[in-house]
Structures are given as C-alpha cells and as structure tokens.
Amino acid sequence: MTDDPGDHHTVTHLARPHRLAVWVLALALCAGLRPLTADALGAEPSRSAAATQLTTRDAAATRCKKRRGHRRPRLTHVDGDIVGTRYGPVQVRVFFCGRRIVNMVALKDPDDLERSRQIDADALPKLRQQVLAAQSARIDGVSGATYTSAAYKQSLQSALDLA
Amino acid sequence: MTRLVHTEEVWDTVVSLHLVGPGAEDARDAIVAWVHEVDATLSTFRPESPLARWRRGELELDACPPAVREVLDLAEAARRRTGGAFDPGWAGGRPDPTGLVKGWAADEAVARALACGVEGVQVNAGGDVRTAGSPGEGRPWRLGIEAPGLPGQLLDVVAGAELCLATSGIDRRGAHVYRHGRPARGALSVTVAAPDLARADAYSTAALALGADAPALLDDLDADGFPSLLVRADGEIVASAGWPGLHHGPASRMVGAP
Numbered sequence: 001m002t003d004d005p006g007d008h009h010t011v012t013h014l015a016r017p018h019r020l021a022v023w024v025l026a027l028a029l030c031a032g033l034r035p036l037t038a039d040a041l042g043a044e045p046s047r048s049a050a051a052t053q054l055t056t057r058d059a060a061a062t063r064c065k066k067r068r069g070h071r072r073p074r075l076t077h078v079d080g081d082i083v084g085t086r087y088g089p090v091q092v093r094v095f096f097c098g099r100r101i102v103n104m105v106a107l108k109d110p111d112d113l114e115r116s117r118q119i120d121a122d123a124l125p126k127l128r129q130q131v132l133a134a135q136s137a138r139i140d141g142v143s144g145a146t147y148t149s150a151a152y153k154q155s156l157q158s159a160l161d162l163a
Numbered sequence: 164m165t166r167l168v169h170t171e172e173v174w175d176t177v178v179s180l181h182l183v184g185p186g187a188e189d190a191r192d193a194i195v196a197w198v199h200e201v202d203a204t205l206s207t208f209r210p211e212s213p214l215a216r217w218r219r220g221e222l223e224l225d226a227c228p229p230a231v232r233e234v235l236d237l238a239e240a241a242r243r244r245t246g247g248a249f250d251p252g253w254a255g256g257r258p259d260p261t262g263l264v265k266g267w268a269a270d271e272a273v274a275r276a277l278a279c280g281v282e283g284v285q286v287n288a289g290g291d292v293r294t295a296g297s298p299g300e301g302r303p304w305r306l307g308i309e310a311p312g313l314p315g316q317l318l319d320v321v322a323g324a325e326l327c328l329a330t331s332g333i334d335r336r337g338a339h340v341y342r343h344g345r346p347a348r349g350a351l352s353v354t355v356a357a358p359d360l361a362r363a364d365a366y367s368t369a370a371l372a373l374g375a376d377a378p379a380l381l382d383d384l385d386a387d388g389f390p391s392l393l394v395r396a397d398g399e400i401v402a403s404a405g406w407p408g409l410h411h412g413p414a415s416r417m418v419g420a421p
Contacts, residue, residue, distance in 0.1 A: 123312075123351065126398030131316045139320060140181065140298050143354055144290045144309030145332030146265075152170075152177040156307070156315045157287055161168050161179050 063154070064097030073098040164282065164299040167191060173198045174206070174265060176289030180272075183298055184282030193279055194272045194286070201268040204228050207261055218257040234260040234267055234361075241365035245380060248369035266329055266364030269293050291329040293360045308408070311352035311394050318400060319392060319408035321356065329363035330354040331371040332394075349374020351394040353381070356407060358388065367391070 057077070066072045076096050142157045152158050167187040169180045171194075178198055182190045205214045214231050216222040224232055238251040238260035251258035269288040273295050276284040283296035285304060294304040303324055307317040311332040321328060332352030353370040357363035366384055370377040370391065378401065381391045385403035392408060393401040402411040 123396060123398035127310055127351070127394060127400070128313060128316075130398070130400050131310045131313060131318055139305045139307040139317070141179070141285050141287050141292050141294070141304070142290070142307045142309050142317075143287075143292045143328035143330045145311060145330055145352060146176060146289045146291075148175060149172045149177050152289075154314070156309060157179055157290075158170075158177075161170055161181075 060097070166283075166298065169195070171195050171198060173202050174289065175208070176265075178269075178272075178289065179285070179287040180276075181283070181285040181287075181298065182276060182281050183284070183296065184280070186276075186280030190276035190279035190281050190284065193275045197272055197275055198268060201230070201264065204230050205234060205260075205264050205268075207259055214260075218259065220257070234264055237263055237267060237361055238365070241362065241369070244362075245366060245369035248373045248380065249365045250372070262368045263361045263365040265289060266291050266293075266327075266360035266362070269360045270327075288360075291360055291364050292326065293328075294324070294326045296324060308354050308392060318354075318394065319402075319410045321408050323407070327357050327360045327363050328354055329357070329360055329367045331367040349396050350377050351396060351398070353377060353394075354392045355381075355384070356390050362389065 057075075060077075061075055064073055064075045074097075139160065141160060142155070144155075144157075147155050147157075164183055165187075167180075167182045169182070169191045171178045171180070178194075180191055180194055182188075202212075203209065204212055206212045207215050207218065209215060213222055213227040214234075217224060217227055217231060224235075235251075235258060238249070238258055241249040241263060242251055249262060251260050251262070253259065265288045269286045269291060270293060272286045272288075273284050273293045276286070277295055281296065283294075283298050283304070285292065285294045285298070290309075292306055294306070298304055303322040304326055305320055305322045306326055306328055308319045308321070308328065308330060310316045310318045330352055350371055350373075353367045355363045355367040355370070357366065366380075366389055370381055370393065373380055375396065377393060381393060381403050385391060385405050388405075390403045390405035390407060392403070392406055392411060395401060400411055402408060402413050404413045406413060
C-alpha cells in the first residue's frame, strides 16, 4: 500500500482550520507538552519509518468509517513544517477523516528512530501469542493505557459500559 | 441487584462508574460533582485553576484549596519512592502532579460512593480502575488488563472486592510519558496493583518512563505490596512475584529472564 499522492497536501494549501490544527498539535508535541492526540506516535515503533507511516495510516483508516446516512468521509493527511525543537527537528503528519483528526505521527526525529530500534520487531506477534486464550472471560472493567474521550468510544470499556 | 452505569467526560478522557445497590443514584451525583470539582481545582490545562495559578506563582499554596497541597505532597512522595522516575518537575518550573491526579480523584470517588451506601462500586478513570464491594450476588469484581497495541485483547484478569489497577502504556496516546524530556520507550505497558490508585498511577507511570530499567523498581515495589505486570519492548510479559492475576504468575519471569 502506498500513499495516494492525491491525498497529500502541503501545509500551505490547507484550509485555515486544518492549518491551525496542525500547528497547534506540532507546537504541543515539540514543546514537550502532553501530546494528547498523538495516538500513533510510537504505536508500532519497531518498523521502519515508511512502515510506521503505513501502519499509522491504517490505524487512521480504522477510525474513519462510513456512518449510516452520511457520505463516506475522506481520509487525508497533512504534513506540518519541520520545526526545530530542543530535541531536534520534528515534522508532524496529521491524519484527517473529513475535518476530524484521527491520527498523528512524528515523521522526522532521528533520536526517536534510534530509540525505536530498542523495540523488537516481533514484539506484537509475540505478545499476541501470550494474550489470554479465553478472551471471552467475564469481566466488569478494563485497565489499560489512558484513552482520550474520542478513543473511548472504540474501547472495550465502552462496550462493557453499554452491556 | 441492579447496576447503574454512568459515563462522564472529564479530564480529556471518560470516567466510567458502575454502582450497585441502594444509594447508586446519590453516589453517581456525588461522583459527577467531585470529578468536575477536581478538574476545576487541579487541571493544568485550565489557566484559572488554583493549581495552574500556583504553578505560575500567582497564588500562594496556603490560599489554594487543600487538594492542591495534598496532590503535591503525594507527587513528591512518589518522586522520592521511584528515585525520580515519577517526575513532577518534567515540565520545568513548579511541580506538576498531573500524573497521579486521576488516580487520586478516583480513590476519593470510591470513598464517596461507599459513603452513599452502595454495595458495589467500580470507578474507571480512563483506564485506571478502582473497585469496592461486589458487582452482585457477592461475586468479586473481575478486571481485565488490556494488551498494549492489541486493543480489546486481554493480558490478564484480576478478581477481588477491593482492586486498584493503573496501567501506563505507549499505545493509545503514544509515547506520552517523558524521561529526561524524551518520550519513554523500552516498555510497552506497565500495570501496577496497589492499596490505592494514586500510587498505582504514579508508579506505573514511573516504570514506563524507566523502560528497560523498570524491573529493578518493580521488584522493589512488589516487596512493598505493589505487584505489577510489565510488557517488555520485545513483547514478553513479566509478572512480579506477588502479581494477583489469574493467567500470568511470577513463573512467566523465568521465560523472559536473560
């Protein structure tokens, strides 16, 4: 899978809300503030940079489903400018589902890539083998990495809350 | 026994409440008011919160609601206990206790629910969970621990009446725990069980920040009554000696040990 060039925009061609969003997110990330919407940053850091972008896009696509009675939303991405930070140059790619931000990834951060290699490429397959066979175990709640209010809707906890 | 379920959007996440028995509606109202009070007092994202104003030097600590000093004291204790890995000073300037506020607030939420007379309560603050009593028929609460990077799949299940489980992981929000100003890598997730959620929250954050260096701290914490389940960067699951899970015991550490 390759990125459709037609989906790619540079930040200079963005509508104002998108440009603003990219800037706010880039600044938040670069300033070391909590990147609350940086779902994908480091999500599968073991892959090459290109593979990371693809998996990030895949993750974005899963959050960009057609809803009944609505037009199919368009998954696009925009790249922010390369910003010099105290931790080195960083460029942020933000995925939009229509006008909604569904994922984000830092594209350029040499130290980040170096650190990423600490994570074994086989980590997730290995983990998958170890997770409970009995996934149907009756549970009342789930402890996991903090979810945003947007991510909650897709979470196992939300399913339990509705049950 | 009927169970009242309520979800409340606050702190940029969702707090789920499961309340069982008489008093459930009173408990829901009390907790909803409480979480928003915490948000107004202790959010660093709200410029006018007393904590934010104290951090900017605009308000003396004595002029703040007592909650501000309480969470700052807890944060400082957690910093000392973790050898600085839980770092309220990560952002520079005055300390930021945000890393344990959610757990601390959930602890108080459970206490308030019990004060309303409920027979069972689960408060899930964005993935950090505390329970008390029973969900019904006297059976224990059963909490799953979600596998990092595998949404909806469970690493383990822990059962009991009074459970406190906090998980820090890199998968949902990304690498949002910082060590020396850099995103932490080296561990995929850390779950800590504890007598209270404030410390579970702080210690799981600290262990994630330590990454590959986490096992020494987690062994030390285990001996102190804070067992843990670690998912290493290579995908290996490592349970501490006292880990109460049903599917992973400390034997699993043998598998991953070098």
